[in-house]
Amino acid sequence: xxxxxxxxxxxxxxxxxxxxxxxxxxxxxxxxxxxxxxxxxxxxxxxxxxxxxxxxxxxxxxxxxxxxxxxxxxxxxxxxxxxxxxxxxxxxxxxxxxxxxxxxxxxxxxxxxxxxxxxxxxxxxxxxxxxxxxxxxxxxxxxxxxxxxxxxxxxxxxxxxxxxxxxxxxxxxxxxxxxxxxxxxxxxxxxxxxxxxxxxxxxxxxxxxxxxxxxxxxxxxxxxxxxxxxxxxxxxxxxxxxxxxxxxxxxxxxxxxxxxxxxxxxxxxxxxxxxxxxxxxxxxxxxxxxxxxxxxxxxxxxxxxxxxxxxxxxxxxxxxxxxxxxxxxxxxxxxxxxxxxxxxxxxxxxxxxx
Numbered sequence: 001x002x003x004x005x006x007x008x009x010x011x012x013x014x015x016x017x018x019x020x021x022x023x024x025x026x027x028x029x030x031x032x033x034x035x036x037x038x039x040x041x042x043x044x045x046x047x048x049x050x051x052x053x054x055x056x057x058x059x060x061x062x063x064x065x066x067x068x069x070x071x072x073x074x075x076x077x078x079x080x081x082x083x084x085x086x087x088x089x090x091x092x093x094x095x096x097x098x099x100x101x102x103x104x105x106x107x108x109x110x111x112x113x114x115x116x117x118x119x120x121x122x123x124x125x126x127x128x129x130x131x132x133x134x135x136x137x138x139x140x141x142x143x144x145x146x147x148x149x150x151x152x153x154x155x156x157x158x159x160x161x162x163x164x165x166x167x168x169x170x171x172x173x174x175x176x177x178x179x180x181x182x183x184x185x186x187x188x189x190x191x192x193x194x195x196x197x198x199x200x201x202x203x204x205x206x207x208x209x210x211x212x213x214x215x216x217x218x219x220x221x222x223x224x225x226x227x228x229x230x231x232x233x234x235x236x237x238x239x240x241x242x243x244x245x246x247x248x249x250x251x252x253x254x255x256x257x258x259x260x261x262x263x264x265x266x267x268x269x270x271x272x273x274x275x276x277x278x279x280x281x282x283x284x285x286x287x288x289x290x291x292x293x294x295x296x297x298x299x300x301x302x303x304x305x306x307x308x309x310x311x312x313x314x315x316x317x318x319x320x321x322x323x324x325x326x327x328x329x330x331x332x333x334x335x336x337x338x339x340x341x342x343x344x345x346x347x348x349x350x351x352x353x354x
Contacts, residue, residue, distance in 0.1 A: 003113065003145060003175070011118040011147045012177040014093045015206045018237035019052025020255045021095060022244040023060035024078060025299060026070075028313040034070055036077065041308055041352040043081035048348055049249040049341070052238065053093030054078050057108075058121055059157060060242040060296060063099060064315040072111060079115050095149060095240065099123040102138050109145035119177055120146040121240070125158040135162075136169050143175035149240070150179035152192060152210070156292045161188065167195025171205045180240045181218075182210025189214075193223045197232045209236045212243040212282045216275035219258035220267050235262065242295065243282050246302040249341040254278070281336050284328035287321075294322040301329055306345040308352070 024046070027038035046054060056078040057071055065071050075096055082092050096112035098105050098120035109120050122142055127135055142148060150170050153159025161183075170176060181192045189211060196205050209218035224233040244251040254274075261271045285302060287294035297320045300312035312321060333340065 008147045015178045020252045021053040021240040023058045023242040024056045026061050043078050044352040047085050050252040055095040057097035093118050095119050097121050100126045105142045113146050119149050121149045121151050147177045152183045154184040164191040164194040167192045168198040171196045171199035171201035178206040180208045180210040184213050197225050202234045207236045208238050208240045245299050247341050249344045281332045284332045287325050290322040294325045297321045
């Protein structure tokens with residue numbers, strides 16, 4: 001299947017609308033094998049919650065799915081639900097995680113396109129130690145197979161620091177359609193903004209927040225930088241987030257609330273307070289107290305409580321909830337329960353699991 005300019009432009013236009021895209025978890029049983037029924041149920045939950053797309057095969061799905069031979073099956077299951085669960089008229093952006101050295105990344109990009117995925121979220125974690133020239137050559141090669149979404153993954157979970165100069169070169173690649181900015185670091189977030197503006201790519205490369213620690217502020221802030229003596233303002237249009245794999249119907253509403261607030265002349269104190277509340281929830285789900293060790297299992301625990309998952313199992317037996325994390329999740333449920341969507345899940349659970 002050849003990559004066409006029409007496909008690239010269509011994907012770019014959809015992403016520019018500003019979408020809520022959850023990073024899709026992996027449903028496992030007690031034997032740490034794929035639970036197909038619950039994997040499908042998760043996709044159905046997200047689709048009924050009103051998301052604009054799904055990101056599959058990404059960090060939240062566990063990069064190790066490749067080592068155990070689940071990458072293609074997991075991508076295929078999500079695509080089947082995206083095509084069969086919702087009306088054909090509903091346009092979704094399906095994003096496949098793409099990683100590894102160039103040969104592996106090319107193979108994953110080709111597979112994703114064959115399955116019908118619109119874009120590849122390209123992790124550079126496997127390219128640590130390579131020169132900037134090598135990184136850009138790698139990105140250019142993969143971009144010829146699938147429209148690219150850049151991925152600034154925070155070092156705490158395997159990413160690496162990337163300069164504004166790198167992001168300027170990356171944004172200049174013709175088939176780049178968006179960047180997920182997730183360094184969990186304000187200065188490095190600004191590096192991406194500076195790079196995109198330097199590349200004069202602000203009208204064709206859409207910024208998506210992956211900063212789960214600053215979701216609301218990313219979506220509210222006008223990022224203004226100077227170019228040739230003139231101010232250029234860019235905004236995050238949507239979110240592609242592991243945090244949005246839980247309480248997802250609320251996340252969809254939150255994005256629309258942020259879009260409306262960003263159109264107003266001033267941001268209210270209520271919206272600023274909401275940022276700190278969402279971040280507080282994320283601190284528990286992502287296990288910040290233990291340097292993100294339980295960040296995937298924490299999301300699993302929320303989904304387990306709602307009945308979507310049977311347990312919090314990860315592919316790696318050493319990956320699970322940290323000491324004290326369960327109590328932290330209890331705390332944010334008690335303090336921020338109005339942000340949860342337990343009633344929505346309870347109403348749909350039997351249908352999704354059918």
